[in-house]
Amino acid sequence: MKTFDLQRMALNDVPLDFLWEVALRSLYTFILVFLFLKITGRRGVRQMSLFEVLIILTLGSAAGDVAFYHDVPMLPVLIVFVTLGLLYRLVMWLMSHSEKLENLLEGKPSVLIEEGEFAWEKMKSQNMTEFEFFMELRLVGVEHLGQVRLAILETNGQISVYFFPDKLVRPGLPILPEPCCERFIKVPEDADYACIHCSEVVTLNTGDETPCPRCEHKFWVKACTATRVT
Known part of the structure; x- marks a missing residue:
């Protein structure tokens, strides 16, 4: 040939x-x-x-x-x-x-966020990376998880998001790309910090190097309290 x-x-x-x-x-x-x-x-x-x-x-x-x-x-x-x-x-x-x-055949909807934090046990069972998930949330105007009361992964792959009213928004894990959110092992000041792995929010003091009490990961970002701009 x-x-x-x-x-x-x-x-x-x-x-x-x-x-x-x-x-x-x-x-x-x-x-x-x-x-x-x-x-x-x-x-x-x-x-x-x-x-x-x-x-x-x-x-x-x-x-x-x-x-x-x-x-x-x-x-x-x-x-x-x-x-x-x-x-x-x-x-x-x-x-x-x-x-x-x-x-x-169709599957079941899965709750991924409850009360501003990952539904951790359910999240681990889903075949979705946090990058995909955060992108979907950003597309509907979410800046941090503390704005979200409930997020549900539907059987067709779309995510339904239910928000807190502004006055009830709580400190939450920022979901902006990594260059926009500085990460810490040793926190620089007294503040609320969110675990980048499981979204647990805790209050830490200057110099703390405490691992996350929920998942034991050691990287933190400052928790965000911004309300949604609509």
Whole structure:
């Protein structure tokens, strides 16, 4: 086989006219995926559960094959879409009658913040880094965890945030990027400090090198008390 053969790389053994068929096949699969999304009533991936994303990935695989490979017939792909559409409807019906099945396929919402601090045991079980989590909170205007009464990780990956009123905001862990928040092992002055690992807030005195009583990590940042700007 000749390397860097432009003819092979561009068309391989199919004729140039096959490109018109690729365009038709792509339109065909686009319409099938569009109709499937209309049937499910979803407007975007962020509204989808894990089960629904799995269905879409399976459809995408079938759609890609029929669009690009000349020896993949179009009718069987239609049967794949119809079958998955019926499966989706059946599973939705079963989940509406079985909470256990719904929890298995959709998962459960998880509380990540309670009363201005990480719900530590629940947070450890989630497959999410603190960088992702803090980014999501910053996008809704959170500066520190003391502003947040409750944060819930929904089954579609989005985070629902419920805030304290301004007069009830408490000292909390700042969630700004690291260059914006100086870290200390030995604290420089009397103040409230937040553990950067678990968000526990404690009052420390000048020169203290106390590890966190909650998780035993030793790095602190000054707790923030800013209210939200709305």
